[in-house]
Amino acid sequence: MQNYEVLKEISDVIEVRKQAAAESSYVSQLMHKGEDAILKKVIEEAGEVLMASKDGDKLHIIKEVADVWFHSMVLLGYHGLRAEDVLMELQRRQNISGIDEKASRAK
Numbered sequence: 409m410q411n412y413e414v415l416k417e418i419s420d421v422i423e424v425r426k427q428a429a430a431e432s433s434y435v436s437q438l439m440h441k442g443e444d445a446i447l448k449k450v451i452e453e454a455g456e457v458l459m460a461s462k463d464g465d466k467l468h469i470i471k472e473v474a475d476v477w478f479h480s481m482v483l484l485g486y487h488g489l490r491a492e493d494v495l496m497e498l499q500r501r502q503n504i505s506g507i508d509e510k511a512s513r514a515k
């Protein structure tokens with residue numbers, strides 16, 4: 409399995425959990441609590457990234473960034489979006505900067 413496929417698989421699970429009963433899992437519970445609860449988690453986890461970065465412990469940084477990515481994916485799911493939508497946007501920007509790079513090399 410390619411690393412990025414994990415994002416697709418988590419998006420699939422989030423879609424399923426969104427339809428499930430609140431008490432069935434962490435994601436279902438968060439989805440049922442609603443947008444504000446999800447946003448609160450994203451912000452809370454972003455604050456933890458800040459502290460991990462200042463702390464400088466690489467494993468801690470990885471774990472806290474994973475929490476931000478995960479809760480951001482729950483937020484995407486709440487809005488009917490998926491990780492692939494963000495990957496496509498990043499790819500689009502990469503293509504734009506690729507064109508810029510070629511243009512500046514041609515000067």
Ligand SMILES: N=c1c2ncn([C@@H]3O[C@H](COP(=O)(O)OP(=O)(O)OP(=O)(O)O)[C@@H](O)[C@H]3O)c2ncn1[C@@H]1O[C@H](COP(=O)(O)O)[C@@H](O)[C@H]1O
Pocket residue numbers: 418421422425433434435436474475478
């Ligand atoms: N990647 C994750 C993931 N990362 C973090 N978490 C949960 O996020 C919660 C909040 O993390 P915190 O660090 O804030 O912990 P906390 O302060 O104790 O939690 P709160 O009291 O704030 O809720 C914890 O309960 C973690 O277990 C996750 N829960 C689920 N997933 C993925 O989502 C899938 C579906 O999960 P369920 O809905 O639990 O089946 C799983 O298979 C995983 O792939």
